[in-house]
Amino acid sequence: MIPILAEYWRPFLYSDGMHASGLVVTLWLLAVSIAIGFCASVPLACARVSKRRWLSTPVRLYTYVFRGTPLYVQLLLLYTGMYSLEFIRSQSLLEAFFRSGFNCAVLAFALNTCAYTTEIFAGAIRSIPHGEVEAARAYGMGTFTMYRRIVLPSALRRALPLYSNEVILMLHATTVAFTATVPDILKVARDVNSATYESFGSFGVAALLYLAVSFALVAAFRRAERRWLAYLRPAAH
Template structure:
């Protein structure tokens, strides 16, 4: 039988409020999970726009390099990527003696770096696909207006590609929300990390992980709802006409 009292008593722990051990982390639980999600999505999106343009470049060397990056990060589990960054890089003396070691010895930074590079790889392919799907009429209209290639990209192609990418990108956001659950495996007290800590204290696995699952489920519904609103706002022109 579910111990409701245990869930109620430990609910504040899931919301966060404790001090994180990493220099960049401010709290535990849900706040830490949302921090990792927000900053990784922001960094991944910032990287994916120029990488998406490079991915569709006619220069095979440039597009091939981006393809290799996206292939590696989409073809390997994010858990493996996190372990390589957090545990693997520390094996090299050159890394430990470099300026980067100040950051790479922190679990928070390593998790954020792994999540950012992972979501950037997926988002790059999403944006590159939508750039390729730009209607030829939009390109011809931009050329007729005398726009240069980069002006056309900035004003026509990229904004249109980002709008059309919303449905696919919403799935990426949800997957990244769930992917942040592995942060607890490198000592971070995110939502699943808090659940694991409660389990180790009480020896009751069902209630804390049930609470963690409900939190992820609630935020999944929230993000899906927000993206549906965004699609209605920016993709209304793609909706079928009502007779």
Template structure:
């Protein structure tokens, strides 16, 4: 792995002010897509658990479509499929947006993780203790206040273990961004392999970087679970 480290370690890890490292691009893809997906998923989860079918059905269809098709296909449809439409190319704003592989990658990743996160949060909302809901009603809370102060905060805490797995999976899913010519970790590894023909070293280093970042995310979420879910832990008498 010495040759790869000597020739490409800057492209993997180092940001020199002119070229962004593969690690930085991967982390930005992760943060942007997970952030957008989270913000979208909270209201969609509320709609998903609604008893009104005209509200819950469109959300259910959206989650089924994006959970039932491969992320790779979704990225290709957004990056190449949508841009092939005439009205997209003729519209200045749409043309500028879908011409960018980076923006298309973030859009595909955000829509994908939003679908999974919506189902995670919706499941947590459905499992909210009946006693919590009754207590909120006893205090005279409106539907909006009850969801804002009781249901959503409680559901987000309980969904944290499942959501941490989704974030880790999204880190791994960013590896498809190279399809849209995004210079992430895997793109740098492919370039290193093409230049040196040392496939094991090139992709082995990429795998090591992904593993280190994954372990760091696991540690962060474990601390978050200990903080917000500590009240659920068994206590010694």
């Protein structure tokens, strides 16, 4: 493993002006997809818990579809399936977008994590104590103000433990990006394995990199939980 890293550390770790390392590509895939999924899931979660069926039903259908099908299949549909459609090829912007494996991977990951995150946040909204909502209404807050100042801040804090698991799982899910020829950590490991036939060393380095990133994410979320969920701890006597 050490000889592999000593000889091929550049594609794993080093980025220059022309090429990004496998680690950078993986982190960029994760960050962009998580950011898009998070921003989209907040309003979708509000719609998911709405009593208006014309709002909640489409969101429920979306989350069922993307949670009920493998991410690998979703990526293949976007990367190879969409580009095979005449409508996509006839539109220059769409053709350019779906021709890029990186764009297809980001879109697939964002749609997938958005579906899971929407259900996580919707569950957190439902778990808010009824007293907090009643207190907000007693102050004369409207629905929008109540969600902005009371419901969403409380729900996002309570969802942190589950959301941290989703981020870690999304990191592991980025390993399917090589299907779209995205040069992430696993793609680099496969290339190194093809060049050296040292499977244990090549994939062992990849495993260590994923492990290091996972530990860093876990530590960051644990620190956030200690800060933002301190009010939920039992009071010391």
